[in-house]
Amino acid sequence: MEQQRFTFRKNERLCSRTTIQELFTKGRSFVKYPFRVSYLPVESSDDVPIQLLISVSKKRFKRANKRNRVKRLVREAYRVNKLDAYSQLKDTNVHLAVAFVYLPSELLDFASVQKGVKKALKKLTDEVRKNEEKE
Structure with missing residues (x-):
């Protein structure tokens, strides 16, 4: 049996400015608390089904270390849970x-994130999947 790897590589990150602008x-x-999720x-x-961007508002978290902490928590939670989404999207x-x-505007614990x-x-x-069935 093949070992699944829980990684978050560079090609899984959304870096292209034009793609980001189109995305927004x-x-x-849609909103699923604590996130607003935009997708396109x-x-x-690439062979990855999802390229991800994580954003934290400077208005809500003034200090960069808190914004970075939130992004680290979200990245870790995504890294651990992405394989189910990958298998369904493949x-x-x-x-x-x-x-x-x-x-x-407050920092949540890892379990909540x-x-x-x-x-x-x-x-x-x-x-x-619902949109694919319509087409």
């Missing part, structure tokens, strides 16, 4: 650009 202008979004189907040459052969925007990431990924895969 043309993409669809994209053409991708079937549909869809590549997504996804942004997780952290909404609360992880629970939120799981719910957000579940809703994301459900919406993508």
Whole structure:
């Protein structure tokens, strides 16, 4: 049996400015507390089904160390829970650009963030599958 690796590599991160701009202008979004999730189907040459952007508001967290802490928590929760979403999206052969925007103005513990990431990924895969069935 093949060992699954829980990694978050460079090609899984959303870095392209044009793709990010398109994601926020043309993409669809929903709220699953503590995140607002925006997503957009994209053409991708990579073999990863999801490219992720994590954003934390400077208005809500003035200090950079707190923003970085939130981003680390979200990245870790995503890294551990992404394989279920990957397996469901591999079937549909869809590549997504996804942004997780952290909404609360207080720092949540890892368990709460992880629970939120799981719910957000579940809703994301459900919406993508629903949109695929329509087409």
